[in-house]
Amino acid sequence: GQQVMQIPQYQHVQEGEDFTTYCNSSTTLSNIQWYKQRPGGHPVFLIQLVKSGEVKKQKRLTFQFGEAKKNSSLHITATQTTDVGTYFCAGPQAGGYQKVTFGTGTKLQVIP
Amino acid sequence: DGGITQSPKYLFRKEGQNVTLSCEQNLNHDAMYWYRQDPGQGLRLIYYSQIVNDFQKGDIAEGYSVSREKKESFPLTVTSAQKNPTAFYLCASTSRTSGMGTGELFFGEGSRLTVL
Numbered sequence: 001g002q003q004v005m006q007i008p009q010y011q012h013v014q015e016g017e018d019f020t021t022y023c024n025s026s027t028t029l030s031n032i033q034w035y036k037q038r039p040g041g042h043p044v045f046l047i048q049l050v051k052s053g054e055v056k057k058q059k060r061l062t063f064q065f066g067e068a069k070k071n072s073s074l075h076i077t078a079t080q081t082t083d084v085g086t087y088f089c090a091g092p093q094a095g096g097y098q099k100v101t102f103g104t105g106t107k108l109q110v111i112p
Numbered sequence: 113d114g115g116i117t118q119s120p121k122y123l124f125r126k127e128g129q130n131v132t133l134s135c136e137q138n139l140n141h142d143a144m145y146w147y148r149q150d151p152g153q154g155l156r157l158i159y160y161s162q163i164v165n166d167f168q169k170g171d172i173a174e175g176y177s178v179s180r181e182k183k184e185s186f187p188l189t190v191t192s193a194q195k196n197p198t199a200f201y202l203c204a205s206t207s208r209t210s211g212m213g214t215g216e217l218f219f220g221e222g223s224r225l226t227v228l
Contacts, residue, residue, distance in 0.1 A: 001171060006154075033216060042202055043155070045216040088154065092214050098143055098162045099170070100206075100214055102155040 002027045002093045006103040014111050019079050021106035023072040023089035030092045032065050032072040037105075038085045046074075079110045114139045118203050118220035125190075125197070125227050133188045133223045135203035143214065144186040145204040148172060149222075155202065161186055190225060198227045 003026040013019050023032065031050045035043035047056055049065035049072065056063045062075045072089055089103040116137045125131045137144065143162050147155040157170030161180040175194025180186055186205075190197045201224075204217040 031214075035217075042219040042222050043217070044219070048216060090155075090217070098214060099157065099160060099168070100145065100217060101157060101171075102147070104154040107152075 002099075002101050004089060004091065004101050004103040006087075006089060006106050008106055009104065010107045010109070012109045012111060013079050015081060016078050019076040019083070019108055021074050021087050021089075021108075023074075023103050025070045025091060025093075025101075027093050028069050030069075032069075032089055032091045033100075034063060034072075034074055035088045035090060035102075036085045037088065041085075043088060076108075079108070081110050081112055084108060084110050116203060116205055116218055116220035118201075118223050120223060121221065123223060123225045125225065127227055128192045130189055130191050131197075131225065133190070133201055133203075133225070135186045135188065135220060137184050137186075137203075137205045137218070139205055139207075139218060140183070141205035141207050141218070142183070143206050144180070145206075145217065146170075146176070146178065146186070146188045147202045147204065149200040149202060158188065158201075197225055200224050 006023050033048045034046040037043045053067045054065045060077045064073045086105045086107045088105045092100050119134045145160045146158040149155050156172050158176050159178040161167035164183050167180050177189045200222050202222045203220045206217050207215045
């Protein structure tokens, strides 16, 4: 079945440093979504990318969708303590658009 | 306000007992999902439903059952056959979209089940 892996599993950064998490799917995705889960909370939607090679920005966050629609990345510039949490990618397999598989997640810790 | 309501928030169960977790949404979404999350782990799909009276197994359906008799409700039963049921359970829903895959998932606040 479809597998979605993320690296790294954990990342500790000093406040102000940049952070990147990578997402790789074993199958082609219809789209890719990114979520953030704060400790003790539930995942909250950040963004969705649909087109091959698409790049979107939200303030300090930059999201990319790979040309083959099998990988994606999230980059945070100049991290802040409010960025702490676990970041998940998620996506439906192409052709199976209702089954949404989540990545393994990257837990970000920001040291003030 | 529109959203997803999960109950109970915390639940304790003795081994051998079935327990049902409630998930209700008033977002008029067609698709609903149940995920399981273990400490420090990602979300694993248990069951999902695209439409009323229809549902499909996810990646870890063994020991769980669901029903979808109404559009707004998607209860999950954790049966005694589930060998390690202690976990955080998350329900989600989304509107159906075609061509671009699913829309964003809206999550409930989760139900934390502990088996004693």
